[in-house]
């Protein structure tokens with residue numbers, strides 16, 4: 001039997017294989033010919049095409065804000081990734097998969113995952129809510145008596161939850177993530193520099209100069225199209241230029257964190273306060289986000305060693321441990 005953990009992220013699909021570790025991390029996108037529907041590229045190769053294709057090629061993100069929005073392309077994409085890691089169609093039926101799903105995932109989404117597993121010919125599958133895996137991936141020892149508070153901020157989904165091995169005490173899965181910062185930056189650069197930039201550029205800008213330290217002043221030259229003249233133009237954009245976009249997003253996440261904290265029973269609050277907040281997800285790599293949250297929440301923040309890989313590493317840990325797996329698997 002092959003055992004896998006799969007995190008079908010809105011931005012990046014990650015796969016862990018027992019015995020090998022993380023075997024795949026590729027953008028969750030597919031390049032499709034608009035007229036014929038022919039698939040031109042998947043994953044890394046498809047992402048390179050974003051914003052650069054002619055009108056007749058469309059880039060599809062089958063998972064948007066943690067929901068499977070294009071079942072057919074999701075199956076094509078996952079089938080390709082499985083093949084790439086050596087799980088061909090014939091091996092798929094001897095493969096068991098743990099899927100990471102958002103906190104509070106509804107039956108409708110689980111059914112979409114079940115159909116996806118079926119379309120890929122998988123032998124078996126189960127679901128675990130993201131916060132459990134984010135915790136396991138940070139080597140937090142879960143038990144019934146000592147609840148923890150986990151925040152995982154991805155590309156299109158943010159999970160905020162207080163839980164123990166017994167289950168989620170208070171938790172939410174929000175359809176916001178780093179992608180919201182990217183689109184806010186595009187609008188902001190258009191308004192302040194009269195320059196239209198693409199999604200790839202805005203993400204790169206965010207990851208390179210984005211910071212939650214108000215005094216940071218790194219800068220990066222970006223190329224785009226002048227909105228008035230239509231001509232190509234380059235400008236230097238600094239951390240302070242995009243600070244409002246980064247801050248607005250962080251403040252929104254903090255608002256929801258406060259909502260969750262306010263609903264916690266007193267004993268759970270005490271435990272959460274003692275343990276601090278465990279922060280993961282690709283967006284947690286944003287410079288200064290840990291300190292910013294710590295100040296706003298007046299709590300310690302523990303940033304994961306590998307924020308973007310915490311969930312899949314936790315998936316890998318869970319797949320190899322039947323006791324943990326039984327405690328955290330969603331009953332369907």
Ligand SMILES: Nc1ncnc2c1ncn2[C@@H]1O[C@H](COP(=O)(O)OP(=O)(O)OP(=O)(O)O)[C@@H](O)[C@H]1O
Pocket residue numbers: 007008009010011012013065066153154155156157158177178179203206207208210281282283284285286287307308
């Ligand atoms: N250094 C960085 N600074 C800020 N953001 C970053 C950095 N590196 C990656 N990101 C962002 O992290 C996000 C992807 O994170 P992650 O892989 O955790 O998401 P995902 O699991 O694919 O999506 P989701 O969990 O939301 O469905 C992207 O928005 C990406 O731009």
Ligand SMILES: [Mg+2]
Pocket residue numbers: 007009010154155157281311
């Ligand atoms: Mg994720």
